[in-house]
Amino acid sequence: MNPTIAIESPCQACGACCSYSSNWPRFTTEEDAALDLIPEKFVNERLSGMRCEGDRCSALSGKVGETTSCLIYAMRPEVCRTCMPGDVECAMARKRHGLPVLAVVPANAGNHTA
Ligand code: SF4
Numbered sequence: 400m401n402p403t404i405a406i407e408s409p410c411q412a413c414g415a416c417c418s419y420s421s422n423w424p425r426f427t428t429e430e431d432a433a434l435d436l437i438p439e440k441f442v443n444e445r446l447s448g449m450r451c452e453g454d455r456c457s458a459l460s461g462k463v464g465e466t467t468s469c470l471i472y473a474m475r476p477e478v479c480r481t482c483m484p485g486d487v488e489c490a491m492a493r494k495r496h497g498l499p500v501l502a503v504v505p506a507n508a509g510n511h512t513a
C-alpha cells in the first residue's frame with residue numbers, strides 16, 4: 400500500500416462501507432433527475448437503492464482493504480456522500496472487514512471511495 404495515498408484518502412484503500420450491507424446504499428433524498436443518472440445495471444429491482452451482490456455494492460470496483468473505487472462516484476447516492484472516514488458507520492464497516500478503525504477524519508480525506 401502507498402502510505403501517502405492511505406493518509407490522504409483512506410477510502411481508496413478501503414471500500415468497506417460499500418461492501419457492508421445490501422441495505423446500506425439505499426436511495427433517500429435524491430431527486431429523480433439525480434437517480435436517472437445512475438446506470439440501470441447498478442440499480443436494484445425495487446429501484447430503492449444500489450444493486451448489491453451479497454453485501455457488496457455492484458458499483459464498487461477493486462478489492463476491499465487494498466484498492467477500491469466507485470464506478471459512479473460523481474452520481475453516487477446521498478448516503479454514500481455522508482459516510483465519512485472515521486465516523487461510526489465507517490468504524491463498523493472496517494471492523495467487519497478486519498481493517499483498523501480510523502481514529503481521526505483527515506481534513507482532506509474526501510468521502511469514501513473518492
Ligand atoms: S468511509 Fe470508512 S469504511 Fe468507507 S471507504 Fe472510507 S475509510 Fe472505508
Ligand code: SF4
Pocket residue numbers: 416417418424449456457458459460468469470471472475476479511512
Ligand atoms: S460509494 Fe459507490 S460503490 Fe460505494 S456504496 Fe455508494 S454507489 Fe456503491
